[in-house]
Every structure is written in C-alpha cells, then in structure tokens.
C-alpha cells in the first residue's frame with residue numbers, strides 16, 4: 001500500500017518547481033499562504049474512506065495518477081472555434097484553459113463600468129489589498145486537504161468584484177476547459193465579492209476538450225454583501241475520465257439572497273462541496289443540485305449550511321438520477337447555532353435509480369443548538385412509478401419514451417430553478433443527451 | 442369491435458374477475474354498474490393493458506385481434522382509451538406536452554404526419570371548448586393539483602383529442618358537479634359516432650340520462666350477473682343490488 005506521504009510527494013515536488021519559477025514573487029503574502037497550505041496538505045494527505053467526510057467516496061484512483069506538471073500544461077493556439085460549443089453566447093465569457101485565464105478567448109462587453117471581472121492573477125497585481133483581505137477567509141484549509149492543495153497551487157482563476165448597489169444584468173460565465181493530451185492537474189481559484197444590494201448571476205462550467213484524465217481541484221469563494229442577490233450556477237460536464245473536486249464557500253451578509261444550482265453530468269469521480277455561512281439576519285439561502293450518472297461514475301455532493309444568525313431561511317433540494325453501476329452520495333449538514341432563533345431550514349434529497357446496480361448513500365446531518373427553529377429534512381430513493389409509466393403508455397406513448405419523459409421530468413424540476421436562460425436551454429439538451437447515452441450503454 | 446370471452450384475472454393469486462363475457466359492437470354504448478370492489482376498474486385496467494393483473498383464463502378480441510398480446514401503447518394507438526377512475530398525477534410534465542406526445546405517437550402509428558406546434562394548438566383549443574376546460578389546465582403538469590372534477594374533465598379532454606374507437610370511462614361522473622356532469626356528458630355524446638363504441642362504468646343512473654346506454658351490465662363479484670336495457674339502471678337505482686345477487690345465486694344453483 002502506498003502511504004499518504006508517498007502520494008503527496010509529487011505535489012510537493014511540483015510545488016517546489018513552481019516556487020523556483022516565481023523568483024522575486026516568492027516572498028509576498030500570497031506565497032506565504034501557499035506555503036502554509038502546502039505544509040498542511042502534506043500533513044493531512046489525501047483523505048481515505050476512514051475519514052468520516054469521505055466514507056462513501058474512495059478517491060484512491062486519482063491519487064495514483066502521475067499528472068503532468070501544471071507548469072507544462074499551457075494553452076497554446078486555442079481559438080474561439082475550439083471552445084465555442086461550451087460557451088453560452090459571446091457576452092461575458094471568461095475563459096480559463098488548463099486553469100489559466102485566456103484573455104484572447106474571453107469577452108466582457110456586457111460588464112458594467114465599475115465592475116471588475118477578470119483573472120485573479122491580474123487582480124493580485126492590480127488590487128492586491130482587496131484580494132488579500134478576502135482570499136482564504138472563508139475557504140479554510142486546516143481540515144480540508146483539497147482546499148489546502150488548491151490554496152498551495154493558487155495561480156489563477158476568476159476575480160469578480162461588484163460595487164454597492166450595482167446590478168450586473170447579463171450573467172457572467174466562467175468557462176474552465178482542460179485541453180492537455182496527458183493527465184492534467186488544475187487548481188482554479190475564484191474569488192467573487194459583491195457589494196451591498198448588488199445583483200449578479202454567475203455560471204461556472206467545467207468541460208474537457210478530449211477524453212483524458214484530469215484532476216480539477218477548484219475553490220470558489222463568494223462574499224454576498226448586505227441585501228445582495230446572487231445566483232451561482234455550476235455545470236460540470238467534463239469527460240468521463242475526469243476527476244473533479246470543487247468547493248464553494250459562501251459567506252452571506254445580512255438580508256442577502258443566495259442561490260446555488262449545481263448540475264453534475266461528467267467525471268469519473270466528482271465531489272462537490274458547498275458551504276454557506278448565513279452570517280447576518282434575514283438571509284435566504286437556496287442550494288439545489290442535480291446529478292445524472294451512468295456507467296461507473298461516482299458523484300458525491302456534500303453541503304453545509306451554517307445558520308449563524310437568527311431569522312434566516314435555507315432551502316435545499318438535491319436530486320440524483322443514477323443508471324448502470326453509478327454511485328451517488330449526498331451528505332447535507334445543517335448547523336443551527338445557539339443564537340440562530342427563528343431559523344427555517346428545509347432539506348430534501350431525492351434519488352431516482354434506473355438500474356439495479358446503481359446505488360446512493362444519503363445522509364442528512366442536522367445539528368441544532370437553538371430552540372425556536374423549524375428544520376425539516378427528507379430523503380426518498382425509488383424507481384420510476386409504474387402507475388405513471390402505465391398512464392403514459394395507455395395514451396399511446398411508447399414505453400421507452402414514457403420512461404424518458406418521466407426521468408426528464410424528475411431532472412427538469414432542478415433545471416427549471418436555473419434563472420440564467422442561456423444555461424437553462426443548454427441544460428435541457430445536455431441532460432437529455434446524457435440520459436440517452438446512459439440508456440444506450 | 443370488442444369481445445371478451447370468459448375472462449378470469451387477478452393479482453397475487455387473488456381472483457378478481459371470475460369469468461366475464463361481454464360483446465361490444467361499433468356504435469353501441471354499454472354501461473357497467475355494480476357494487477364497490479366487484480371488479481369494474483380491474484376489467485377496465487386489464488382492457489387497457491395494466492400488467493399487474495394476471496390473466497388466467499379467457500380471451501379478449503379487439504377488432505379481430507388478440508388484445509391481450511398487445512402492449513398498452515399499441516392498444517391506445519389502435520384506438521383503445523381508458524379514462525381512469527383515479528387519473529395519475531405526472532409532476533413536471535405539462536398537459537400539452539404529454540398530449541402532443543400521445544397524439545403524435547398515435548398519428549405516426551396510423552401513418553399520418555405528426556402535427557406541428559401550431560396545428561396541435563389549434564386542435565387542442567377546439568377540443569378544449571368541447572369539454573369547456575380551463576386553458577390554464579393545459580399548461581399545468583398533468584393532473585398535478587387538479588381538483589377531483591378537473592381531473593375527470595381532463596380525461597375526457599384527452600379522449601376528445603385522441604379520438605379513440607373504444608372508450609372506457611371508469612367512473613368519470615364521480616367528482617363532477619351537476620353542471621360539469623352535463624358538459625362532460627355532452628362532450629362524450631359529440632364524440633360518439635357509428636364507428637366507435639363507449640363503455641361507461643358508473644354507480645349512478647344520473648349519468649345515463651345524458652349518455653344513454655344501449656345495454657346495462659351488472660358486475661357482481663367478478664361476474665356479469667345481469668344484463669339488460671337502459672331501464673335496468675332505473676331498477677338498480679330504486680332497488681340496489683341485493684335482488685340481483687339473490688336472483689343470480691338461484692340461477693347458479695339451478696345450473
């Protein structure tokens with residue numbers, strides 16, 4: 001058996017190589033953060049199934065791959081045509097190839113004056129104080145190896161900052177594409193700061209240009225300012241050989257509204273972490289998720305909603321459609337602190353199993369320390385309803401189509417919650433296609 | 442059009458239909474009445490192809506073909522329609538989407554062109570008037586949150602769009618208010634033609650004032666205990682089912 005130490009050696013050596021290439025920059029704030037994170041990652045090592053948070057998700061396959069150096073995987077000669085199929089129109093696309101911002105492929109015409117939307121690497125140069133005030137504030141890595149690893153390898157990602165009372169009407173799309181022919185390791189790091197009463201819809205999409213092994217280990221930090229209204233959508237449809245770990249950290253200030261819609265279609269092993277801290281009164285937090293998995297895919301969604309203040313509401317709906325030998329994991333933690341009276345939290349997890357060999361492990365975890373709260377949770381696991389299938393067939397609809405219609409309706413419930421039209425339309429066809437592929441296996 | 446011969450069916454070894462025979466010709470209206478639990482819905486579901494019920498004995502011919510060998514969708518495409526006693530809710534699927542898929546599947550089977558969105562909408566608008574259905578119900582998910590009466594009206598609306606040859610209406614009248622009953626019955630009558638047939642399952646004679654049956658059958662304990670003309674329904678209304686049971690048992694003993 002390979003020990004934890006051996007598995008992390010490659011990352012340490014890559015870290016040292018990057019460190020050397022930094023020259024003078026290696027002494028700054030950022031690099032101090034990276035070094036602490038690298039040390040922490042070395043101590044923690046990759047989690048195993050003995051770790052409570054990873055009980056059902058065995059990531060050992062991804063720890064055995066030798067990736068190419070992040071320094072080697074560059075973005076040469078890509079054109080818009082290469083990536084157009086992943087884009088959502090031409091406005092406000094920030095494109096990242098193998099984790100690095102591709103300014104030539106990015107468009108930001110619809111971004112209003114005063115709003116910063118670009119690369120984190122640039123922001124570190126132009127607005128270092130603003131970045132450092134927030135970077136790593138909510139994405140704590142003490143107990144989280146993947147966040148530590150991401151932090152150690154912070155190079156680039158998206159940086160968005162919206163001033164008070166500013167609405168960004170056109171959604172901002174962040175496109176993360178991996179291209180390298182060999183196994184690639186990327187660590188996108190995104191920081192999104194939104195001012196008081198601002199409005200923003202942001203979409204993260206992860207895709208691969210070829211069927212190759214990649215490890216995408218992304219971290220996104222969002223600060224939702226007082227009264228801000230933020231929608232964050234994520235679409236993961238990388239190749240079926242991809243490993244994907246993404247951690248979203250949201251800090252919500254007073255009276256803010258935050259919605260996350262996370263759709264996972266691709267990847268061999270995918271782990272999504274969403275943590276929201278409701279850190280002011282009157283916040284509303286909605287977390288929705290949809291996984292569609294076929295073959296031997298494993299899709300794991302872990303959510304944490306931390307009700308730190310009174311009078312906040314959270315709604316959570318995670319759905320999974322599992323075919324073949326696919327495996328789903330859902331773990332939903334809701335934390336209601338002592339002072340968080342009048343909390344209203346609702347969590348629902350629904351799984352549709354299309355095959356006998358598909359499995360789901362689902363676990364709600366409610367930890368409630370306040371007494372005047374309303375918290376509910378429920379989980380259902382089932383197959384398509386025979387009576388519904390029969391009703392459709394009895395009107396002339398063929399059995400396959402009846403099953404398709406019902407399966408898509410199950411997924412559509414989440415797709416409809418996405419307010420970004422461009423994404424919603426693509427989701428409809430992507431989910432259809434994914435379900436078709438699953439059936440033809 | 443339809444010939445049921447000595448049909449026995451049940452579920453998990455539990456016998457429900459115990460030898461039903463019935464012949465329905467084109468242009469006829471048949472009513473099936475009978476006490477709760479006597480097997481009326483089972484008969485209707487078996488005819489539509491619900492495979493949870495196992496057929497142990499007997500056969501069913503539809504237009505000369507063995508109906509029991511056809512999957513439910515093929516029966517529908519060949520013109521069999523069941524209005525469910527308990528219409529099923531389909532969350533996430535709009536009524537129009539569902540109907541369009543159904544209609545086009547049937548048209549395709551008949552070798553007809555599929556209707557495009559505009560043609561379909563025209564047809565639907567026209568049929569909606571027939572049962573005076575509220576347009577909002579078109580765009581809502583199938584039956585989800587519909588009131589009892591709305592569900593029943595929706596079943597007849599589906600029938601109006603799909604234009605079946607053999608319509609089996611399982612207690613479509615229960616749950617309808619007095620006006621709705623008349624409207625729905627009028628709608629059904631307008632769909633009656635020489636070349637199609639209707640089987641109505643009902644508990645109430647009132648419906649039969651509107652949809653006048655040529656034959657009334659009484660199903661008791663999985664058998665047709667008595668058949669007659671429309672006046673039989675009036676007798677049942679007045680006297681209940683006991684006398685038929687007594688009469689039926691007597692003839693059974695004699696035989």
Ligand SMILES: Nc1ncnc2c1ncn2[C@@H]1O[C@H](COP(=O)(O)OP(=O)(O)OP(=O)(O)O)[C@@H](O)[C@H]1O
Nearest residue numbers: 452457475476477478479480481482483484493526
């Ligand atoms: N799926 C089933 N599982 C078990 N028993 C069933 C099932 N379907 C029908 N039965 C039984 O078969 C008998 C006949 O039921 P059926 O629904 O056909 O009656 P019905 O004549 O339509 O009654 P009603 O007038 O109340 O609608 C009943 O005793 C019922 O409980």
Ligand SMILES: [Mg+2]
Nearest residue numbers: 481482483526
């Ligand atoms: Mg019944």
